Structures are given as structure tokens and as C-alpha cells.
Amino acid sequence: GLPFNSFPAALVTKITDLYAKQIKPGGIVSFFEYKFLPTIRKFFMSSEEAKKYTEVRTVVENFIKKYSFEAESVYLNLPPAVVYFLQI
Numbered sequence: 001g002l003p004f005n006s007f008p009a010a011l012v013t014k015i016t017d018l019y020a021k022q023i024k025p026g027g028i029v030s031f032f033e034y035k036f037l038p039t040i041r042k043f044f045m046s047s048e049e050a051k052k053y054t055e056v057r058t059v060v061e062n063f064i065k066k067y068s069f070e071a072e073s074v075y076l077n078l079p080p081a082v083v084y085f086l087q088i
Contacts, residue, residue: 001032005041009055016063023088033060035073035080 004012019029038057042050064071067086074081 004031004060005033005038005053005056007056009052009059012056012059016059019063020067020088025088027088029067029086029088030083031086032074032081032083035075035082037079 002015004015007015023029042053045053064084064086067088068084069087070085072083072085074083
């Protein structure tokens with residue numbers, strides 16, 4: 001469970017690129033994030049923090065769009081989470 005949303009965009013890009021290169025074709029990567037945090041978090045940030053956060057979210061969302069085949073919400077987790085399953 002890497003906290004992608006807490007890392008700089010450049011580091012998240014390196015990690016997701018490494019996943020794509022190191023996983024055998026057809027291999028599956030899964031990760032989770034807190035379900036509502038990406039939306040709520042920006043309301044409590046300065047404009048500079050929000051800009052950096054938007055950059056990170058773009059990297060994460062592009063990774064999800066490119067490889068995701070399933071996502072499952074876990075509402076019994078506190079806070080609720082979503083688990084993404086991606087096939088490289």
C-alpha cells in the first residue's frame with residue numbers, strides 16, 4: 001500500500017513506470033487508496049499544494065485508465081477504500 005497521493009508526481013511516475021516494466025505481460029498489480037480522500041483533500045490545500053496534488057492525481061488516474069480491469073469499493077474499511085486491479 002504505497003501512499004501515491006503523498007508522493008511527488010515524478011516519484012509516482014517512476015514507480016508506475018517500474019511496475020509496467022517489471023511485471024510480466026499479463027501480470028496483475030493491485031493497490032488501494034481511500035475512496036473519498038482524492039476529492040476532499042484538495043479543499044484543505046493551498047493553491048500550490050493543490051497544483052502539486054493535481055499533478056500526482058493525473059499520474060495515478062492515467063495509470064488506472066491504462067491498465068485497470070476492475071475496482072472494488074470497501075465501505076467497511078475505515079475510512080472507506082477502493083482497491084484497483086490492473087493488468088499490465
